[in-house]
Amino acid sequence: MGVTIRKAALSDVDVVTAIEGVCFPPLEAAGHEAMQKRLAAFHQSFLVAEVDGKIVGFIDGCITAQKTITDDLYHSVAKHDEHGAYQAIFGLAVRPEYQHQRVAAVLMEALIDISRKAGRMGLTLTCKERLIPFYEQFGYVCLGLAKSTHGDAVWYDMVLTL
Numbered sequence: 001m002g003v004t005i006r007k008a009a010l011s012d013v014d015v016v017t018a019i020e021g022v023c024f025p026p027l028e029a030a031g032h033e034a035m036q037k038r039l040a041a042f043h044q045s046f047l048v049a050e051v052d053g054k055i056v057g058f059i060d061g062c063i064t065a066q067k068t069i070t071d072d073l074y075h076s077v078a079k080h081d082e083h084g085a086y087q088a089i090f091g092l093a094v095r096p097e098y099q100h101q102r103v104a105a106v107l108m109e110a111l112i113d114i115s116r117k118a119g120r121m122g123l124t125l126t127c128k129e130r131l132i133p134f135y136e137q138f139g140y141v142c143l144g145l146a147k148s149t150h151g152d153a154v155w156y157d158m159v160l161t162l
Helices: 010-023 032-041 071-075 103-117 129-136
Strands: 004-007 046-051 054-060 086-089 091-094 122-127 141-145 156-161
Touching: 004 103, 010 032, 010 046, 010 054, 010 091, 046 103, 054 103, 086 103, 091 103, 103 122, 122 129, 129 141, 129 156
Parallel strands: 086 122
Antiparallel strands: 004 046, 046 054, 054 091, 122 156, 141 156
């Protein structure tokens, strides 16, 4: 299966919003308007994965000076700072029928590469406990429980130092 990675376009909003809605519970999922704002603001760090021309997954997040993600970053694209030291990851989502086929890994590797070339200090994300081993395979280190309560879930801070 050939996976193509490209920067997302505003015209992708319906597809990425649908993928977000399938992959995240309603309290955690970004809606159409939030995705539209992210697509416009995070033009360097919003990527989609395509298989045979069909979008099957995406990765997105703002650039920030913060080493860990705080809930305010999710709620306003105004916190995005093109000159920030860290690439935050808000979402890494793949359509269920394409999961466990390295699509998420290819997306992550692409964003790590972009971040490295941009001179970022690292990447930061929050994840649920069951996903810690997935992110550790890329070199992320778990910093423990996150302060984030986004979607009323329990999150762990993960940081990859470049």
